[in-house]
Amino acid sequence: METKNEEIVNVALMYINDGEEERFEEYKRKGGAILKQYGGKIERIIKPNMLAEGEMELPDEIHFATYPNIEVFNKFNEDEAFIKIRNEYALPALKDISIFTSRNTDFEFKKETGDTTKTYGVALIYFNEGEKYVQQFTEYHDEVCEIMPEFGTHFERFIAPFQSKGSVEKPDEIHRFYFDSMEGLQQMGTDKRMKALFPKRDASLKKLYFFIGEAKL
Numbered sequence: 001m002e003t004k005n006e007e008i009v010n011v012a013l014m015y016i017n018d019g020e021e022e023r024f025e026e027y028k029r030k031g032g033a034i035l036k037q038y039g040g041k042i043e044r045i046i047k048p049n050m051l052a053e054g055e056m057e058l059p060d061e062i063h064f065a066t067y068p069n070i071e072v073f074n075k076f077n078e079d080e081a082f083i084k085i086r087n088e089y090a091l092p093a094l095k096d097i098s099i100f101t102s103r104n105t106d107f108e109f110k111k112e113t114g115d116t117t118k119t120y121g122v123a124l125i126y127f128n129e130g131e132k133y134v135q136q137f138t139e140y141h142d143e144v145c146e147i148m149p150e151f152g153t154h155f156e157r158f159i160a161p162f163q164s165k166g167s168v169e170k171p172d173e174i175h176r177f178y179f180d181s182m183e184g185l186q187q188m189g190t191d192k193r194m195k196a197l198f199p200k201r202d203a204s205l206k207k208l209y210f211f212i213g214e215a216k217l
Contacts, residue, residue, distance in 0.1 A: 003091075006104065008067040009043070011158045011174055013059040013098045013166070020093040028090030031082060038076045040067040044156070044176070045217040046120045053210035054124075056168065062122055062211065064157065064176065075103070098166025102159035102174060107141075112154040114178035116215045121179065124171040126207035139206035140197055151188035152180030171209075178215075185212075 007156055016024050032042050044064040067073040076082060114120070127133050145155075157176040164170035179185045188194055 006069060008070055008073045009102045009104070009157065010065045010067070010073070010157070011100045011102060011161070012063040012065075013168060014063060014094060015057065015096040017095045018059040023089050024093035027085060027093060030085045030089065033094055034048075034079060034082045034085070035065065035076060038067065038072050038079075039071075040065060040072065040076060042217060044120075044215060046122060046211070047135040047216050048211040050212050050214035051209065052121075052212050053208045056209060058211070059067050061216065062213075064193065071091070083162075096167065098168035100161035100164045100170060100174065102161040104163045105158045105160050107158045111156065112178075113156060114154060114215065116217070118178040118180070118215060119182055120184065120213055121175075121177050122211045122213075123175040124168075124207075124209040125173040125175065126169070126205060127172045128204060128206045133204040136200060140189065140200040140204065144179065144194065144199055144201075147191065147193055148177075151191070153188065154178050154180075154185035165176075169207075 014024075028042070035041060042063060043066045046062045046064075047060065048062060049056050067076065125137075127137060155175070155177045157174070159174050160172065161170050161174065
């Protein structure tokens with residue numbers, strides 16, 4: 001997929017120090033208020049409760065923040081008031097953070113918006129080296145997108161990071177979706193059509209992290 005140079009979506013894997021939850025909540029309140037002044041917002045906060053694919057320490061929260069464009073993104077991160085709040089609240093509260101700055105992809109899909117009652121999935125996708133594997137995954141994805149809605153799976157985001165900070169390697173794409181029910185998700189995983197497509201997916205990827213959790217926002 002190619003990217004569109006417009007809206008910026010910042011994705012952050014947050015690891016919170018024990019006992020620093022309230023300080024981190026204060027950072028979100030104060031930092032979010034400044035972000036709003038720039039026309040941005042915290043779009044979604046997901047608290048993972050399991051890692052269905054891959055191996056890594058489970059983050060406490062995954063944040064998705066949106067900005068109108070790259071210029072606004074840069075100005076916000078250079079804002080002196082925000083830097084002060086980040087230093088006072090976020091840095092002491094966090095033991096680790098990985099950040100992926102992303103653009104929308106050109107993938108055409110029916111964008112839907114869930115709420116805090118839904119179960120969410122976040123996939124960090126890493127392609128094998130070579131254009132043929134990107135194409136192979138695209139073919140796989142086109143096919144599963146025809147099946148997933150039958151099981152109550154809805155897509156919210158398809159984004160592609162262009163820069164990153166932190167210990168987690170920058171993925172090629174990040175997908176976010178939600179499920180009407182865990183039962184539907186489980187049924188989808190055992191569907192014969194889906195199982196027949198999984199080898200194509202696995203052959204095209206060198207790595208996949210797939211988080212499942214609940215939305216705090």
